[in-house]
């Protein structure tokens with residue numbers, strides 16, 4: 298690996314005592330180190346209010362990775378020695394002075410040429426203040442590069458996202474800002490472009506002449522866990538649809554970029570978001586439906602409903618499920634519905650994209666006892682990773698009947714290595730200065746404007762029927778009806794190594 302692929306970097310984590318740092322960031326840094334993607338010239342400074350020491354942080358780092366330690370990697374203590382801690386108050390200028398002193402010393406000790414990643418792993422209300430203090434107190438004024446990584450949620454609606462953006466932009470240029478959407482770090486989400494643009498067989502069919510509808514599902518078995526307070530202000534629409542679901546829609550629907558640069562890819566994704574047909578409140582109920590889980594059963598155990606969760610209003614109108622029909626008004630997609638659905642406490646954990654092709658104009662097999670199955674291309678994002686293509690073949694034996702034939706590619710069984718965690722890739726991309734898999738402000742601007750119409754309408758119209766689905770099911774009945782009235786149904790979400798049940 299060259300110096301270009303192993304940049305000497307200093308990472309500052311704001312919120313180093315928190316959940317995200319422990320569960321995602323420390324293990325990702327360890328994996329990068331383990332795979333030789335970090336040069337020895339790296340240091341991590343964790344900051345938060347707690348009066349921890351370097352040793353407390355190193356211990357926490359060790360605890361967070363101990364389940365994943367590779368026995369072939371040298372002394373783990375050597376890895377932990379790259380971590381430092383500073384008790385910090387984000388609003389006090391003197392904290393930034395102390396931080397700068399430490400960073401300059403570490404640049405010197407680890408021979409780092411002033412390259413700095415500032416990772417905001419804390420509540421968004423602090424992002425603007427931190428960005429502005431980093432600049433005013435000279436922490437970004439180095440010989441190397443400075444980059445700001447911003448966690449979600451990036452705003453609550455368009456006005457708040459815009460305000461946050463303006464605050465950050467006063468201190469950092471757009472190309473220094475890395476807004477995390479962890480779905481963009483997933484292996485199979487990154488594979489969408491390759492499947493589409495590296496295969497001659499798909500691109501000619503990728504339009505309204507051959508595709509009848511597209512279904513994107515991201516369902517979870519978990520409830521809101523200990524995030525009831527945050528979720529009450531967010532709901533599934535802001536938590537999942539505004540970011541992850543719309544990102545997947547734009548990757549599936551975009552035109553081929555003229556080259557694979559961040560700007561060109563982004564420019565095509567933005568065109569999709571601009572072409573989304575805006576929702577009119579008067580017809581919104583025909584396009585978007587919401588749900589909230591009530592008590593139910595998961596794996597044979599009773600679970601409570603959303604309204605009984607901690608920090609949740611017992612009369613809450615917050616949606617834990619959304620299904621929607623999107624229309625993209627351009628030449629390629631006019632008339633093709635994109636159905637999306639996402640929810641908590643559903644019967645399985647699964648993210649899949651199903652592309653359903655149109656029937657043949659004249660099907661020679663209609664006279665047989667059974668009709669042919671529509672061709673489906675299924676992209677398995679998680680937990681299994683792979684692709685399934687469903688074709689029709691001849692039933693074996695002296696018969697003219699057709700039978701569905703399933704062609705599977707499963708990452709999990711073909712590549713024995715585990716695919717990297719999304720955070721690991723995104724952190725590495727940030728070190729390399731590659732913004733492709735981060736959300737640009739223009740994308741957020743358009744997605745919030747699209748979502749705001751729906752959330753405003755829902756806020757004004759309290760749902761009378763909540764809870765309307767039982768925990769452990771696939772959501773409310775209205776989700777099935779959304780497709781049924783167009784003559785479609787949700788395809789089953791089987792794993793890529795299972796036989797598809799027709």
Ligand SMILES: NC(=O)C1=CN([C@@H]2O[C@H](COP(=O)(O)OP(=O)(O)OC[C@H]3O[C@@H](n4cnc5c(N)ncnc54)[C@H](OP(=O)(O)O)[C@@H]3O)[C@@H](O)[C@H]2O)C=CC1
Pocket residue numbers: 311312313314315316317318320344345346347385386387388417418419420421448449450
């Ligand atoms: N956890 C997750 O899985 C995910 C989290 N996110 C986002 O990441 C961010 C962090 O989330 P999470 O780690 O869960 O949150 P936590 O509440 O677990 O952590 C918050 C961190 O901020 C620190 N903090 C709070 N106030 C201050 C302050 N005034 N000055 C300095 N430090 C402060 C806390 O430390 P201390 O109390 O010691 O000051 C703590 O380290 C949020 O924006 C969240 O939405 C996004 C996706 C997933």
Ligand SMILES: O=C1O[C@H](COP(=O)(O)O)[C@@H](O)[C@H](O)[C@H]1O
Pocket residue numbers: 515517536537648
């Ligand atoms: O961003 C979020 O995503 C997770 C789901 O992520 P996944 O990688 O497990 O699919 C969701 O649980 C969380 O509410 C949301 O904030």
